[in-house]
Amino acid sequence: MAKRIEVSGLNAYYGKTRAIEDISMTIEPRSVTAFIGPSGCGKSTFLRTLNRMHEVIPSARVEGKVLLDEVDLYGAGVDPVAVRRVIGMVFQRPNPFPTMSIYENVVAGLKLNGVRRKGQLDEIVEKSLRGANLWNEVKDRLGRPGAGLSGGQQQRLCIARAIAVEPQVLLMDEPCSALDPISTLAIEDLIANLKDQYTIVIVTHNMQQAARVSDRTAFFNLAGPGKPGRMVEIDETNKIFTNPGEKATEDYITGRFG
């Protein structure tokens, strides 16, 4: 079920400006890969190229290959909508649908794609909310609006919504940046649980978090002021944090970074 992603020679553009340059990496299945790096180096941009969300932005485009178990996501005849069903995404800011209840939010992805059997939906709602560590907090008020939850609960609701469609890969863009330490811990636990089933990629500014949750870590950096971002190195998380291959990585994780 979880799948390997192989990226090769990937460039992403916003209009004429190149945001990331020539990235190649392999993301292993059933593991957590963390992306770290300074602000503006293109982590979000790269993450969004992995499920073809990058091209949603007007005039944004991508060059290169992203293979999901041998299938090129950017190949001819590949439907971006189908790609996004297989590769789910959680955003930095929680964004539950404001017109929908908690229940409806969780099943939104299924309902909007035509699954309507009530019994089946009830089951999926419970499973997804349990999966997102939210079930106990909301099981008595599933009919209440999703926007009425706290920020941390909303973020877990968004995770439940993303896993309800049973993707094979889950991309998370700084999912804890707006959360308190307790909610953060809840989400980190969740990531550890989800890892058995999903391939997970997480962008984070929090080194400890990267060290705690991830198996492999990729360090991104700008090639220079005004230049596109690039990946400096990717390796076992242990190795990156104790004995990185590049000087730039070491400077960044030890805080000796301009």
Add this chain to the structure above:
Amino acid sequence: MSAIDLSGPSAARKIKDKVALVLVCVAFALALIPLVTVLWTVVKNGLKRFDVEFFTHSMNAIGGRDAGGGAYHAIIGTIEQVGLASVIAIPIGVLTAVYLVEYGGGGRLARVVTFFVDVMTGVPSIVAGLFIFAFWLKLLGFEYMGFAGSMSLSILMMPTVVRAAEEMLKLVPNDLREASFALGVPRWRTICFVVLPTAFTGIITGVMLAVARVMGETAPLLVTVFVTTAINNDPFKGPQMSLPLFIWDQAQLPQQVAIDRAWTGALTLILFIMLLNLAARLIARLRKPVSR
């Protein structure tokens, strides 16, 4: 180190503040005078004939100087004409706005459409009426009918609906669209089930304002629907009456009984518009998800 100054604004600023406050209040009162006067006059004069007969009878076989009679035929006409106009203008207007915001992306076609919507906003209502008169009645040879009036009203409604819906769709945060796309939901479903419901309350309010606006239009109806004193329930056949034309028709007669009818017609029209606004608010209230 000097002490931090925590005293309030200086005396001069306090005076300026008071002056500004007085000016604002005076402006408010001035704006209120015409509003209250109009309402008061219409209610006072309109209540004289605000009776059962007025709402159940037409003016058929009732001469200008006879007492009695009513605006039933005009109320039917207004409801049918404005209803049909809404049926034409609201879907076209909302869909145009959806195109402009969700698909147009500032392209050439979107700019052209926006330009024509702006131009349409400025079309005088009589011109909209004359256009339908020339096209529907003269060129295609149809007779006077409620539907012709509906078409001219829909020309007047459309730009308002497009503008209102466009503003509301633009207010829907992009995050929500992206959240939906990221779930593998196609664009059209995202628009139908995420974007439009989120903007629904605002769109309804704008639409109701557009409906209320055209409800009082007189000139375009005169050249497309004409007037009648009898009840005509069929908007596709023959002249109909409408409330604005009823008012216009009765108010130009010299007899007091006719003028009283005109006032009551005006009161009815205002009540209709108020009801529409109330309905819009009610729908908006019902749609808003309960807060915790």
